[in-house]
Amino acid sequence: MGYERIAAAFAARKKEGRKALIVYLCAGDPSLEVTGQAVRELAGAGVDLIELGVPFSDPVADGPVIQAASKRALDAGVTLPGILELVKDLRAGVAVPLILMSYYNPLLQYGLERLTADLGAAGADGLIVPDLPLEESLPLRQTLETAGLALIPLVAPTTPGERLARIAATARGFIYCVSLTGVTGAREGLPPGIDEYLAGVRAVTDLPLGIGFGIGSPEQARLLAPMGDGIIVGSALVDALHQGGLPAALRLVERLRHAL
Amino acid sequence: MTLPDSQGHFGPYGGRFVPETLMPALEEIEQAYREASRDKEFQKELQYYLRQYAGRPTPLYYAANLTRHLGGARIYLKREDLNHTGSHKLNNALGQALLARRMGKKRLIAETGAGQHGVAAATVAALLDMECVVYMGAEDTRRQALNVFRMELLGARVVPVTSGSATLKDAINEALRDWVTNVRTTYYLLGSVTGPHPFPMMVRDFQSVIGREAREQILAAAGRLPDHLVACVGGGSNAMGLFYPFLAETGVRMWGAEAAGLGLETGRHAATLTAGRPGVFQGAYSYLVQDENGQIAPVYSVSAGLDYPGVGPEHSYLKDSGRAAYTAITDSEALEAFQLLSRTEGIIPALESSHAVALAMKIAPGLRPEEIMIINLSGRGDKDVQQVAAILKGGSSNHGL
Numbered sequence: 291m292g293y294e295r296i297a298a299a300f301a302a303r304k305k306e307g308r309k310a311l312i313v314y315l316c317a318g319d320p321s322l323e324v325t326g327q328a329v330r331e332l333a334g335a336g337v338d339l340i341e342l343g344v345p346f347s348d349p350v351a352d353g354p355v356i357q358a359a360s361k362r363a364l365d366a367g368v369t370l371p372g373i374l375e376l377v378k379d380l381r382a383g384v385a386v387p388l389i390l391m392s393y394y395n396p397l398l399q400y401g402l403e404r405l406t407a408d409l410g411a412a413g414a415d416g417l418i419v420p421d422l423p424l425e426e427s428l429p430l431r432q433t434l435e436t437a438g439l440a441l442i443p444l445v446a447p448t449t450p451g452e453r454l455a456r457i458a459a460t461a462r463g464f465i466y467c468v469s470l471t472g473v474t475g476a477r478e479g480l481p482p483g484i485d486e487y488l489a490g491v492r493a494v495t496d497l498p499l500g501i502g503f504g505i506g507s508p509e510q511a512r513l514l515a516p517m518g519d520g521i522i523v524g525s526a527l528v529d530a531l532h533q534g535g536l537p538a539a540l541r542l543v544e545r546l547r548h549a550l
Numbered sequence: 551m552t553l554p555d556s557q558g559h560f561g562p563y564g565g566r567f568v569p570e571t572l573m574p575a576l577e578e579i580e581q582a583y584r585e586a587s588r589d590k591e592f593q594k595e596l597q598y599y600l601r602q603y604a605g606r607p608t609p610l611y612y613a614a615n616l617t618r619h620l621g622g623a624r625i626y627l628k629r630e631d632l633n634h635t636g637s638h639k640l641n642n643a644l645g646q647a648l649l650a651r652r653m654g655k656k657r658l659i660a661e662t663g664a665g666q667h668g669v670a671a672a673t674v675a676a677l678l679d680m681e682c683v684v685y686m687g688a689e690d691t692r693r694q695a696l697n698v699f700r701m702e703l704l705g706a707r708v709v710p711v712t713s714g715s716a717t718l719k720d721a722i723n724e725a726l727r728d729w730v731t732n733v734r735t736t737y738y739l740l741g742s743v744t745g746p747h748p749f750p751m752m753v754r755d756f757q758s759v760i761g762r763e764a765r766e767q768i769l770a771a772a773g774r775l776p777d778h779l780v781a782c783v784g785g786g787s788n789a790m791g792l793f794y795p796f797l798a799e800t801g802v803r804m805w806g807a808e809a810a811g812l813g814l815e816t817g818r819h820a821a822t823l824t825a826g827r828p829g830v831f832q833g834a835y836s837y838l839v840q841d842e843n844g845q846i847a848p849v850y851s852v853s854a855g856l857d858y859p860g861v862g863p864e865h866s867y868l869k870d871s872g873r874a875a876y877t878a879i880t881d882s883e884a885l886e887a888f889q890l891l892s893r894t895e896g897i898i899p900a901l902e903s904s905h906a907v908a909l910a911m912k913i914a915p916g917l918r919p920e921e922i923m924i925i926n927l928s929g930r931g932d933k934d935v936q937q938v939a940a941i942l943k944g945g946s947s948n949h950g951l
Contacts, residue, residue: 346844346845347714347845347846348714348719348720348723348831348832348846349723350568350569350723350726350727350730350832351569351727351730353727357713364845369843370843370844393830394567394830395829395830395831395840395844395846396843396844396845397844398829398830398844399829399840399842399843399844400843400844420569421567421568421569421830421833422567423566423567423568423569423570423573424573425557425565425566425573426565426566426567443570444569444570445570446569446570446571446573447571448570448571448572448573448574448575448733448734449570449571449573449574450574453573453574457570468569468570468571471571471730471731471732471733471734472571472730472731473727473730473731
């Protein structure tokens with residue numbers, strides 16, 4: 291449970307000599323029912339960890355695809371309590387780690403201790419909070435720690451080495467390595483200097499490294515995979531699900547899985 | 551005063567809530583700002599531009615007619631409307647653009663609501679020969695078409711933002727996304743005392759020239775400190791600029807005027823401190839207008855510059871501590887003040903500043919004639935004349951639609 295389940299998911303792929311596939315879905319786009327069905331089928335198709343995005347009105351770290359998905363989910367009336375209910379339902383039949391990705395304010399308004407209790411009760415394993423840097427993360431980190439839940443930190447190509455070490459020292463689960471300077475959304479090719487940057491992160495931690503932002507194609511996934519322990523695909527999958535429904539999402543996941 | 555602390559906190563408020571990518575850039579700006587503050591050459595250059603380019607000091611004008619009309623306290627107007635570009639915004643834009651140049655950044659980005667900060671940013675970019683991109687809500691580019699042209703004339707590129715509510719908060723989101731992408735080459739010239747540390751501190755400091763001048767001027771004119779300071783609060787930079795040099799003077803009362811829009815009870819307002827509650831938004835922990843799930847709620851004001859769901863964290867601190875009092879002023883009250891100041895003093899105030907005048911209209915009549923009040927006239931109203939004409943001639947009370 292919690293960060294132990296996350297560690298086990300990475301370890302299982304490592305044992306096979308392969309890399310983990312982590313996907314992001316915007317919870318409630320277009321409905322929680324569809325998200326629930328997608329999680330079940332993607333987990334069955336070889337996805338190793340699933341991030342469920344909590345929609346927010348002002349997603350500053352996100353590009354157009356996830357902005358639009360968040361808006362669709364909010365328009366559909368999706369809220370954090372509804373997403374926690376979904377996780378609880380899913381947990382009965384889904385074994386992969388389920389991680390919520392949310393901007394900080396919806397969590398703060400819910401109440402950090404209540405959130406920790408309800409995440410634990412629902413069977414979620416951790417949180418990713420893109421607007422909560424190390425300096426402000428102590429209250430959330432401490433309460434999650436009491437329940438064995440992971441606060442997965444993000445590091446960026448601009449993060450200096452000394453800061454990387456401080457972030458890694460408090461990390462649980464895995465380290466989310468933002469591959470580029472920018473917002474979420476699939477890009478062409480690989481960001482310049484990515485290997486050097488990831489080697490720098492590798493040097494300060496033994497935790498698994500998940501590489502995300504800008505990755506949409508199996509080719510990119512294949513090229514980046516040796517530099518970390520898992521590949522995170524968000525916008526490309528959200529887009530596939532929106533444009534072509536679950537069959538399109540499953541086709542993308544199959545190709546990504548094959549590349550890793 | 552030693553606030554904020556080293557992490558940018560004013561009591562529980564402020565801090566840095568931004569994507570990790572931006573954290574090193576914020577530390578770099580803070581470091582550069584602290585060095586510049588101690589550098590006599592930097593200060594000399596800033597002083598030079600404030601005097602010779604912006605036209606400072608701005609007058610502290612005794613508004614005899616308004617004083618007589620309201621029949622209470624002696625009212626002085628701090629004439630930020632006479633600052634170059636027509637508002638207080640240039641004080642901060644000059645300071646930060648000089649800092650950006652010192653840091654070796656050649657590209658400025660900025661957000662704007664009514665266009666006052668955008669024009670100030672475009673102006674300093676022209677002055678210092680820097681590239682400038684201004685993000686502006688598509689809704690606001692329509693409301694303030696003339697300011698869009700002014701910015702373009704000054705050489706800036708104006709990007710209309712269509713996401714979200716297509717107003718100021720969305721322009722800030724888009725500016726932040728640009729900054730995350732281009733952080734190595736770009737300086738984000740934030741226009742108010744909002745956002746992540748060090749912006750609330752730095753913008754306050756650059757705007758404090760307002761309060762420092764007012765303090766000297768009132769001592770020269772009246773031989774004593776004022777009893778009341780009144781300013782409008784959107785993000786709150788003109789108010790912090792006036793208030794800050796007086797914070798330690800316990801005899802000086804401080805009043806902030808927020809936008810009540812069509813009225814607090816209608817839900818169509820931007821009264822962050824009066825009707826909001828604390829949360830994290832656009833980089834800081836502060837009061838904000840939000841729903842029960844922590845989603846940012848739509849806000850509304852006749853004034854594009856006050857049409858913002860957040861507020862500077864230091865104002866949240868001053869509210870909780872009781873050091874300053876905040877009151878919400880409706881569109882109609884602001885429009886009445888807009889006309890009153892025009893008629894009594896021959897000064898057309900910005901709609902933002904009209905909220906401060908409207909609050910003074912409520913407070914001043916109840917005060918004794920020997921009490922002194924300073925209203926920060928943060929900007930001139932030329933930009934609003936067309937909009938006000940449409941509202942008054944339309945005779946509609948539902949002018950927000």
